[in-house]
Amino acid sequence: MHPVEPACETLPATFLQAARRAAAGRCPRCGCAELFRKWLKPVERCRACGQDWSLARADDIPAYIAILLTGHILAPLIIYLAGDLEMRPLVAGALVLPLATAMVIAGLQPIKGAVIAMQWWLGMQGFHKERRGS
Template identity: 55%
Template sequence: MDTAPRPAAEIALPAGWGAALVRGARCRCPRCGEAPLFRQWLKPVDTCAHCRQDWSVQQADDFPAYIGIFVVGHLLAPVIIFMIATLGLSAWVTLAVMLPVAVVMLIAMLQPTKGAVIAFLWWHGVGAFVQERPIATPESTGDV
């Protein structure tokens, strides 16, 4: 079986880094958008089943968790302030309610965030990734 990545001409590469991030956040291969990016909850596949991109070289490390903590903290901070200042709930009641909510939110967004980080690294050619861009055709550029 051939393990070399399929040429970019055979793959529908994303048009921009935003499209690549959306593919990654949907837990699909950022390069082709066809195959799953993860084989387990946070463990990426070694090689894409469709385009044969090597994902074993990704180095997302702890960055997805940092992004998740940042986003969840900023989303819940106004809720916590509202619960204490407006509703007059004690700090203990607020903690008892918001801690499980924060944990569930963080767990729910961790895999999509990791997929988006991997897509970002791939799109920009960070680390061992080779930077690829869609091939411009006369139809896509308007030069017919």
């Protein structure tokens, strides 16, 4: 078992707080240590609170959410470029495709963190459901 820092033993009050911690790359349980050891690979265990993150199984959900959000954000831009500006499709594609790729890649880790936080918060995938004061 890893040593636990007392100041880091603060459980989040809400799911939103846990999701924000995880989206920032921090442990959703304590918010003190990093959640990822590589870009999309969670740590086995939190250095600060000892939470086991090997149970997390986000699979393809972060990619689906990132693509869905990117599409919804870029759709008005595509409509504006093609419709109002009457931009040629090749030029519009040259602007939008790199932007879409960057948005999906930038969103993957924060979204995966939030999905892992949701699994932990709801007690899914073998996680123990914990709440403040319980």
